[in-house]
Amino acid sequence: MQNQEETPSSFFLKNLLRGLAWFAVIITAYILVQSELEVYEEQINKVGGNLPLLLSIFTVSEIVFGILPPEIFMLIWQTKGVVSEYVTNLTILIVISYGAGVAGYFLGRYFSRARAFKGIYDKYLRPLEGSLKKYGGLLVVVGAVTPVPYSATCMLAGSVNFPLKTFLLLCITRVIRFAVYGWMVWTFPSWF
DSSP states (O other): OOOOOOOHHHHHHHHHHHHHHHHHHHHHHHHHHHHHHGGGHHHHHHHHHOHHHHHHHHHHHHHTTTOSOHHHHHHHHHTTOOHHHHHHHHHHHHHHHHHHHHHHHHHHHHHHHOGGGHHHIIIIIGGGHHHHHHHTHHHHHHHHHSSSOHHHHHHHHHHTTOOHHHHHHHTHHHHHHHHHHHHHHHHGGGGO
């Protein structure tokens, strides 16, 4: 059997399905343990009410390779049950994530030129250059809407001097992801 090369559309679809599967696992786990979490409701509300702490953790996560899935933050605020507060917090997450992507783009430009960071660049970003050349801006979109590390794709785009205007437009898909996932986090638990 001949090994076929992956097309950009199959690459996107495969990663989108992985992202949706990961999201389904998070939501399902949350729904299954939701009744158990009621015991910890006071602690969850205390953590969810500490907006500066949560936003700081999220910001660091978004800049450092997206360690924590944004859906965790959405779930924390969903438990409070106040839609206006949830939408406000979700909007703040969107702005932080988009801004972290732009910061990542410029960090990538810097890392690719700075001798002090050559080892980091060579180890983490250079292996992905082939993917960016192969898939182009689609790799940025995949990073924005799937669990593929968004900040790493942003740094990679900056490191190869991907056109900034195109990059900024492609990153709008991150906003779409947050809006769709935010709606799903808000509505799905109430269906069960």
